[in-house]
Amino acid sequence: MKTREPLSLDPLTRATLLRRAGAGALGVSAASLLAACGSSGSSGSAGGSTSEAIKGQAILANYPGWMGKHNLADFAKKYPGASIKMISNATSSSAEVVLQFKSKQYDFLLSDTSDAGQASAANLITELDWSKIPNAKNVSEKFRKAYPWGLPTDYGKVGIAYRPDLVGGATITSWHDLWELIPKYSGQTVFIDLERDCMGSTCKYLGFSSNTTSPDDLKKVQDAIVSVKPHLKAFLNTDVGAGLVNGSTAMAMDWDYDVALLQQKNEKIKWVLPDEGVHAYLEGFTAVKDTSKIAVIQAFLNFLAEPPQYADFVNTTGTAYLMPPSTPLILKSISQNPILVPTDAVLAKTEFDKYLGADGATLWSNTWTAIKAA
Amino acid sequence: MDRDQGGVAIERVAAPPPAAPRRRRIDTGRFARLGLLAPTLAITLVCFIVPLGLIALYSFGSVNQVDFNVYFGWTTGNYRAFTSSLYLNTLARSVILSVSTTLACAVIGFTFAYFISRQSPRAQRLLLVAVIVPFWTSFIVRTYSWVDLLQNLGPIDRFARALGMNGHIDILYTQWSIGIGILYSYLPLMILPIYVSLERIDPALFDAAEDLGATPWRQFRRVVLPMAVPGLIAGIIIVGVPALGEYVIPEILGGGKTLMAGNILADQFLQTGNYPFGSALAVSIMVVLMVLLFTLRRAQPAADPQ
Numbered sequence: 011m012k013t014r015e016p017l018s019l020d021p022l023t024r025a026t027l028l029r030r031a032g033a034g035a036l037g038v039s040a041a042s043l044l045a046a047c048g049s050s051g052s053s054g055s056a057g058g059s060t061s062e063a064i065k066g067q068a069i070l071a072n073y074p075g076w077m078g079k080h081n082l083a084d085f086a087k088k089y090p091g092a093s094i095k096m097i098s099n100a101t102s103s104s105a106e107v108v109l110q111f112k113s114k115q116y117d118f119l120l121s122d123t124s125d126a127g128q129a130s131a132a133n134l135i136t137e138l139d140w141s142k143i144p145n146a147k148n149v150s151e152k153f154r155k156a157y158p159w160g161l162p163t164d165y166g167k168v169g170i171a172y173r174p175d176l177v178g179g180a181t182i183t184s185w186h187d188l189w190e191l192i193p194k195y196s197g198q199t200v201f202i203d204l205e206r207d208c209m210g211s212t213c214k215y216l217g218f219s220s221n222t223t224s225p226d227d228l229k230k231v232q233d234a235i236v237s238v239k240p241h242l243k244a245f246l247n248t249d250v251g252a253g254l255v256n257g258s259t260a261m262a263m264d265w266d267y268d269v270a271l272l273q274q275k276n277e278k279i280k281w282v283l284p285d286e287g288v289h290a291y292l293e294g295f296t297a298v299k300d301t302s303k304i305a306v307i308q309a310f311l312n313f314l315a316e317p318p319q320y321a322d323f324v325n326t327t328g329t330a331y332l333m334p335p336s337t338p339l340i341l342k343s344i345s346q347n348p349i350l351v352p353t354d355a356v357l358a359k360t361e362f363d364k365y366l367g368a369d370g371a372t373l374w375s376n377t378w379t380a381i382k383a384a
Numbered sequence: 385m386d387r388d389q390g391g392v393a394i395e396r397v398a399a400p401p402p403a404a405p406r407r408r409r410i411d412t413g414r415f416a417r418l419g420l421l422a423p424t425l426a427i428t429l430v431c432f433i434v435p436l437g438l439i440a441l442y443s444f445g446s447v448n449q450v451d452f453n454v455y456f457g458w459t460t461g462n463y464r465a466f467t468s469s470l471y472l473n474t475l476a477r478s479v480i481l482s483v484s485t486t487l488a489c490a491v492i493g494f495t496f497a498y499f500i501s502r503q504s505p506r507a508q509r510l511l512l513v514a515v516i517v518p519f520w521t522s523f524i525v526r527t528y529s530w531v532d533l534l535q536n537l538g539p540i541d542r543f544a545r546a547l548g549m550n551g552h553i554d555i556l557y558t559q560w561s562i563g564i565g566i567l568y569s570y571l572p573l574m575i576l577p578i579y580v581s582l583e584r585i586d587p588a589l590f591d592a593a594e595d596l597g598a599t600p601w602r603q604f605r606r607v608v609l610p611m612a613v614p615g616l617i618a619g620i621i622i623v624g625v626p627a628l629g630e631y632v633i634p635e636i637l638g639g640g641k642t643l644m645a646g647n648i649l650a651d652q653f654l655q656t657g658n659y660p661f662g663s664a665l666a667v668s669i670m671v672v673l674m675v676l677l678f679t680l681r682r683a684q685p686a687a688d689p690q
Contacts, residue, residue, distance in 0.1 A: 243557055244640055368449045369449075379651065382647075383648060
């Protein structure tokens with residue numbers, strides 16, 4: 011099981027901050043710092059490979075904006091003749107990601123433990139030659155074990171963000187509180203439009219594992235979401251909590267990094283780690299089966315795992331990070347943000363997603379379709 | 385006819401050429417025509433018939449939910465699944481939304497097309513350009529612009545509040561916003577065919593109707609409306625058919641809450657990976673559309689005064 015227990019080893023983990031805030035004011039100064047740092051440190055060149063041997067363009071399917079401001083340009087500069095073409099795609103299901111693995115349109119993809127686990131089961135992944143990625147040692151050991159298919163890059167929790175001033179000063183501490191308030195403030199709540207995160211969080215609300223494959227459990231999950239669906243404003247998979255800033259949304263099921271970003275825009279926004287527990291993801295970059303660009307991919311992953319480059323990635327995306335050696339280069343607003351830095355108590359309530367098997371994945375998929383169609 | 389009469393010479397000039405050479409031309413013409421048709425037939429076969437056949441074939445298959453390989457066991461399970469209330473309700477919702485937005489398009493489109501047709505030629509050209517101009521912008525961009533327009537604290541909401549409305553309009557991410565999006569996007573496709581029908585009406589018909597004592601309303605009802613029916617039906621087909629399978633507008637303006645038939649169908653291919661079920665949905669929706677189209681085609685000749 012790819013749980014996040016290992017996170018307890020890393021005091022800085024989850025320190026993700028304003029994913030896109032990094033791209034803003036924070037990112038500017040950080041970018042200067044990172045640029046100054048250049049490719050120093052343990053950069054290496056893909057395990058001893060020469061830059062001459064690394065040629066061609068690898069195509070990456072990635073979440074929109076999920077890359078350091080300078081990562082791709084710096085890589086192309088370091089490896090003349092090699093480059094990464096990033097195609098943004100906000101997927102909303104594991105099947106969608108696995109279909110991308112199968113499509114042969116990409117050389118490597120951002121995928122979480124659930125996606126990559128299924129892709130691995132379908133034999134759609136190329137195993138990396140870790141001797142070519144010596145910088146992978148910068149990733150905490152437990153994260154590497156939890157994500158063996160590629161280079162783990164980040165993780166995040168799903169909690170609640172809300173504006174107390176828009177819900178009559180009410181205090182939300184649990185998923186139960188949220189479900190209670192949704193009908194009262196009808197049309198002011200947003201849920202995540204992502205099967206695993208939305209249903210997983212509802213599992214927590216109902217006291218189930220967020221990796222349950224019990225039909226009875228999932229039927230109750232379906233009923234719980236459908237019961238409040240008429241009162242939801244929307245299911246969104248990008249800019250989920252954006253409405254909290256201007257007040258058009260009062261409550262949102264949202265990711266930690268997104269809330270950290272939003273709080274910089276409006277300090278009235280509160281983050282809640284629900285009492286019942288939270289669902290979380292761990293994701294990374296994984297190579298597609300039989301890709302012809304494996305040398306470029308391995309070189310890029312090794313490059314990305316250099317502390318300065320990884321810090322650029324974290325400072326831009328604002329995500330919780332999992333490479334402690336990058337800490338000195340990561341913005342304090344991220345590395346010291348209580349939303350993003352998990353305590354042992356937080357970790358004890360966190361359950362990471364995992365691949366559910368064919369039957370489980372089908373059941374989740376069908377339940378999600380039923381929820382959306384209801 | 386008496387060949388001894390004076391008109392003989394004229395009849396001989398107009399007589400058809402000898403039969404034998406004409407037959408030879410028909411034989412060669414058949415091959416020539418087939419040759420000319422071949423590219424069109426090939427395109428139709430490759431781009432329409434074969435894909436439709438594949439979709440029909442896939443609809444009887446099943447999928448491995450791990451690697452998404454499709455197997456052909458000739459099962460009808462996909463069609464049986466479609467008969468569940470879950471999907472039938474979604475189809476019904478799509479039909480209702482499609483019909484209502486098409487009717488709204490027809491009413492507004494007819495009004496606007498009639499207005500255009502009554503203007504001077506120069507004004508007509510300007511108004512037609514105004515109808516077409518939105519197409520110069522990306523469909524996606526135009527649809528996303530409605531998110532900004534309709535959201536709470538957006539321009540429309542602020543305007544409504546300025547007029548004294550309490551609270552917010554709360555239209556975005558509802559069926560209303562989907563309807564507005566479809567109406568806005570498809571309205572030009574309704575206006576143009578209706579305008580073509582109206583523009584071809586001989587003005588003398590209005591004079592004749594007036595001479596016969598018809599009031600303006602009676603002229604409209606007995607002259608304009610019947611003459612516009614072919615364009616109206618064409619507009620209904622052009623708008624109604626794609627509106628039923630509309631996927632992008634509900635995705636953007638529905639906030640993921642209002643799933644339409646087009647969304648379920650697209651999700652089977654893009655998110656769930658269940659190609660066989662998606663194919664069964666596609667075939668089922670096609671059947672519904674074909675029934676509607678045949679019904680409209682049967683109605684058209686009866687209503688066409690020509």
